[in-house]
Amino acid sequence: MTDNKQFKELDYAYLITLFLILVGSAIVQATASYGVVPNDPYYYFQRHLFSIGTGLVLFAVIAMINYRDYRNYSRLIYVGMFLMLVLVLVPGIGSVRNNARSWFVLGPLTLQPAEFAKVLFIVLFADFLDKRKNHLENLWQLIPCFIFLAIPVGLVLMQPDMGTSLVFFAITFFMLFAAGANPKILFGLLVLGLGSVILLLFMHYQMGLPLPLEDYQLMRFTVFLDPYNDGKGGLGAGYNIIQSLIAIGSGGLYGKGFLQGTQSQSNFLPYHHTDFVFAVIGEEFGFIGSILVLVFFLFLMYRALMIARKSLDLYGAVIISGVVGMMFFHILESAGMAMGVMPITGIPFPILSSGGSSMWSNMAALGLIISVDLHKKTIRF
Amino acid sequence: MNKETTKNMVNRTRVILAAIVAIFMLLGVRLFYLQIQTNAMFTDRAERNTLRFVEVEATRGDIVGADGYVYATSKPSYVVTLAYIADKEEREKAIVNLAGCMEKYGYSEEDIREMVTGNARKFEATEIASLPWGLEAMEMISELSERREALPGVVIKTVPIRSYPLGTLAGHIIGHTGPINESEMENVDPEIYDMNDKIGKSGVERTYEIFPAEDDYYGLKGNKGIQKYQVDAASRPLQEMDFSIAPIPGDTVVLTIEHNLQTTLEDAMDAVILDVYENESDKAGSAAGVLIEVDTGKILAMASRPTFNPEDFVDGLTQEEVDYYYRNEMRPEINKAVASAYPPGSTFKMLTGMAFLENSNYSPNYAINCTGAYWEKPHIACWNVHGQTNYFEAIAQSCNSYMQFAGQIAGIDNIAGLATEFGLGVDPGLTDLPSVSDGFQANPENKFDLQESYLNMRLNRYKRQYEEKVEDINQQEITQEEKETLIEKAEKEREASEKWANGIFAFEKTWQAYDTYNTSIGQGMNNYTMLQLANYTATLANGGTRYRPYLVERIESPQGELVWQSEPEILQEVTVSEETMALTRRGMKEVTEPGGTSYYLYYDFPIEVAAKTGTAQTGRAGDDKSTEFHGLFVAFAPYDNPQVAFAGIVEYGRHGGSSAGVIARSVFAEYFGEEDYKDVNAANDLNSPLVEE
Structure with missing residues (x-):
């Protein structure tokens, strides 16, 4: 399977970056989750350390497994993903948190199947695309890909989990592009999709076009444009954004310091250890800290793409693109939401947010990249 | 690939x-x-989120006596407030939790909810409870602190509350404080006061509330401070931070009041009132008295009855107290010593006498023959038949006949003019208390004005009646001719009435001889406060210098530094000759000598006292003019080296000597250290052989 040479040629820049990100993650959670449980201020921090530890194990295991082996079990994986997403919708099996039936509760563990489904989807879809390479030239040939996407997205939307379903779109887009799909069609579809969403919302608000969504759901989507105009003077749907902007904005160049963020530590900012963790970074570690975080993740994705480029295997490269797409979209959405430039959808910041499922799915996905790197030379011409 | x-x-x-x-x-x-x-804007927003600025009341300055006794001070009390909580569920939770802690102290869930919903300033904290320093407060506060985690938005502050350790003693001088009202708010600097503030309402509490000084201000109020708190999203205070502005306590006001004299004055007053109530009139209960230093104008003691207890106002009045203070004919809230003007009765006679001696060539030894009434119409009676009476005897025995004669010779202008010089019927100059009355000194001009206003009122009434009649006639269903006839008739009626009234008032408006006679013996329209009578006596005693009366000696900063010191201030040098004043003082001396109206009170008194008794018609509807009188007494001592002057009145006391005179005796005994003569009841048992009727 592997030999010493392959280990020597591993992308250590990638591994070191990931390691530093994990260290940073521990630091961030030590402050962001401090006191969330008043009687046990380190409750979430301890859980987070556990997630990092188990995540590293998962990362290593996935890295060691030859990613190509998954192709032999596509059907099985597909059934697994499908069952996971269906079962969570069944009352009594899936649990409701924050108005969405997205959770399996197993004793002290709460698992979010959609998080794992993303990674399974990447593996499955890569295989799907690899088989159709050079046949992704026109819209007609792309339609099966969208049907493939529609199934998990539909199930995730039924929870409902808008944020995660959007991640599926981002993953699909990145993977299609990497697999060589006609870029004109892809960008056409992207523009068309975004355009029609904007048009629909515009028509809804300006001309009263009925939409199959409640006002409060739409509000969450559009309120970032003007958070004070939420019908409650900034105390409704806009509240989180306002508090997040205050947190980041008041952080300044150097930040207020570890545990010194008044917005986060005094609970003005909701979800500050999960979806809004980037606002805590902005507040306590300032512009320098925030930029540093973005640069580290950017570098991680850059190294991942370098691995893809070296892999000489479309299947592996498409998997990596999917993982990069997933991370990129999570970062864009989570940080963008905290900065008031993206709609509120509530998805975690990769690795930095508290939450086991997110940590594990990200570590597994990042492990896939190392697996690609580790097994790249097994194809010999 | x-x-x-x-x-x-x-x-x-x-x-x-x-x-x-x-x-x-x-x-x-x-x-x-x-x-x-945009960091600066967000920093500001974050601070506004997390920092709450709470005004901290300054400790109000103390009011202390000349000898250090504390009349008004401030002690800490605990105030429990609940911050405004926007979220309804959170708010409800806070109320329920708070009630859980406070129920056993008498604050139920409903009470607290009512207070919160009833808060006029809905975005500000609601005051739930205010407890004076004590065991109960400590218990409750420690329980609340223990459960702080479950009580978001609950803030416990210490707030100074007013305390009056001596209760009613000098209560009228001290006055009281209360929540500022809207009209007061309009008259104060809005940068210093807000609607939650308390303000002095009466007495020194009011006059020394605040007064400007260069670019600062002094006074009891002090400067409010601002305390910063860091709070969390539930408005739960996380930590108390440094004061943004530390409060500066108010200044200490030091009175001229001597505790022993004030106590003696008030005790004597109470004893005399009780005696009068038991032996003379069940209308007794009101009295006033002032003891003043003759060479400075310093007020050493001042009292008014019924009593006023500032402590009653600290927590708001009970219904019973409201009835006592505000639905009481005796008006306990009024400081009668400075605010109530009474007819002076015979205490005025020294003025008539001085005007007489100054403006005539009569010798004080010249005697008239008192036959029990004056020989001129309307023959106003004397209370006795004095026979041959000279100047000294006239004062000593309070002869009405002599004084009417003296008044007639002197003339009203000289009498009224001199009275004004002695501070009667004019602003007494006391600025240390609010609501100080000028009294009223009658003279031909103001009699004319007064009667003219009565006449105009009456003429207006005729005019109104006539107009009503005309309207009435016009509405009747009769011919125009008949109407005109009736209107003409009404017009004639009106003219007749007007003519009659003009005729009557032509007489009333004019100063009549009997007005002078009445003025001369202290009856009629003249009304003076006890402060005015005391200062007039002091002026006579010191040889004609009228000082500004004052009762604040100095103001000290909270650190004890002198902020302001009062100085004696001369208001007037009277134009009476030293000789006339000496003769008049001698007349007053004879009041306490054999044959004098107060001999029985002072015959064995170790200090020579010069005095004058007075009885005054109450002038009140329903009172019997022949038996119901206020008793007045003015005096100074020692006779040959005057130090203090006193004026007092006991309502319905009937005789000046036996009522106010007894009080004066007790106060002088205290002042001169003659403890054996202080006892009021012993003085009451003295029987007067010569009682002015």
């Missing part, structure tokens, strides 16, 4: 990387905008 695919792969990863870099750069730009460009 073939070469073509590899090349494409490289290109695609490049595109992906470029896209990611581009979007991350946009995020970086956004970060730069938020954290660098």
Whole structure:
């Protein structure tokens, strides 16, 4: 399977970056989750350390497994993903948190199947695309890909989990592009999709076009444009954004310091250890800290793409693109939401947010990249 | 992978990387905008989120006596407030939890909810409870502190509350404080006061509330401070931070009041009132008295009855107290010593006498023959038949006949003019208390004005009646001719009435001889306060210098530094000759000598006292003019080296000597250290052989 040479040629820049990100993650959670449980201020921090530890194990295991082996079990994986997403919708099996039936509760563990489904989807879809390479030239040939996407997205939307379903779109887009799909069609579809969403919302608000969504759901989507105009003077749907902007904005160049963020530590900012963790970074570690975080993740994705480029295997490269797409979209959405430039959808910041499922799915996905790197030379011409 | 695919792969990863870099750069730009460009605004917003500024009341300054006795001070009390909580569920939770702690102290859930919903300033904290320092407060506060985690928005502050350790003693001088009202709010600096403040309402509490000094201000109020609190999203205070502005306590006001004299005055007053109530009149209960230093104008003691207890006003009045203070004919809230003007009765006679001696060539030894009434119409009676009476006897025995004669010779203008010089019927100059009355000194001009206003009232009434009649006539269903006849008749009636009234008032408006006679013996329209009578006596005693009366000696900063010191101030040098004043003082001396109206009170008194008794018609509807009189007494001592002067009145006391005179005796005994003569009841048992009727 592997030999010493392959280990020597591993992308250590990638591994070191990931390691530093994990260290940073521990630091961030030590402050962001401090006191969330008043009687046990380190409750979430301890859980987070556990997630990092188990995540590293998962990362290593996935890295060691030859990613190509998954192709032999596509059907099985597909059934697994499908069952996971269906079962969570069944009352009594899936649990409701924050108005969405997205959770399996197993004793002290709460698992979010959609998080794992993303990674399974990447593996499955890569295989799907690899088989159709050079046949992704026109819209007609792309339609099966969208049907493939529609199934998990539909199930995730039924929870409902808008944020995660959007991640599926981002993953699909990145993977299609990497697999060589006609870029004109892809960008056409992207523009068309975004355009029609904007048009629909515009028509809804300006001309009263009925939409199959409640006002409060739409509000969450559009309120970032003007958070004070939420019908409650900034105390409704806009509240989180306002508090997040205050947190980041008041952080300044150097930040207020570890545990010194008044917005986060005094609970003005909701979800500050999960979806809004980037606002805590902005507040306590300032512009320098925030930029540093973005640069580290950017570098991680850059190294991942370098691995893809070296892999000489479309299947592996498409998997990596999917993982990069997933991370990129999570970062864009989570940080963008905290900065008031993206709609509120509530998805975690990769690795930095508290939450086991997110940590594990990200570590597994990042492990896939190392697996690609580790097994790249097994194809010999 | 073939070469073509590899090349494409490289290109695609490049595109992906470029896209990611581009979007991350946009995020970086956004970060730069938020954290660098608009950082100041967000910093301010974050502070406003988390910092609460709470005004801290300054401790009000103390009011202390000349000898250090504390009349008004401030002690800490605990105030429990509940911050405004926007979220309804959170608010309800806070109320329920708070009630859980406070129920056993008498604050139920409903009470608290009512207070919160009833808060006029709905976004501000609601005051739930205010407890004076004590065991109960400590218990409750410690329980609340223990459960602080479960009580978001609950803040416990210590707030100074007013305390009056001596209760009613000098209560009228001290006055009281209360929540500022709207009209008071209009008259104060809005930068210093807000609607939650308390303000002095009466007495020194009011006059020394605040007064400007260069670019600062002095006074009891002090300067409010501002305390910073850091709070969390539930408005739960996380920590108390340094004062943004530390409060500065108010200044200490030091009175001229001597505790022993004030106590003696008030005790004597109470004893005399009780005696009068038991032996003379069940209308007894009101009295006033002032003891003043003759060479300075310093007020050493001042009292008014019924009593006023500032302590009653601290927590708001009970219904019973409201009835006592505000639905009481005796008006306990009024400081009668400075605010109530009474007819002076015979205490005025020294003025008549001085005007007489100054403006005539009569010798004080010249005697008239008192036959029990004056020989001129309307023959106003004397209370006795004095026979041959000279100047000294006239004062000593309070002869009405002599004084009417003296008044007639002197003339009203000289009498009224001299009275004004002695401070009667004019602003007494006391600025240390609010609501100080000028009294009233009658003279031909103001009699004319007064009667003219009565006449005009009456003429207006006739006019109104006539107009009503005309309207009435016009509404009747009769011919125009008949109407005119009736209107003409009404007109004639009106003219007749007007003519009659004009005729009557032509007489009333004019100063009549009997007005002078009445004025001369202290009856009629004249009304003076005890402060005015005391200062007039003091002026006579010191040889004609009228000082500004004052009762604040100095103001000290909270650190004890002198802020302001009062100095004796001369208001007037009277134009009476020293000789006339000496003769008049001698007359007053004879009041306490054999044959004098107060001999029985002072015959064995170790200090020589010069005095004058007075009885005054109450002038009140329903009172019997022949038996119901107020008793007045003015005096100074020692006779040959006057130090203090006193004026007092006991309502319905009937005789000046036996009522106010007894009080004066007790106060003088205390002042001169003659303890054996202080006892009021012993004085009451003295029987007067000569009692002015």
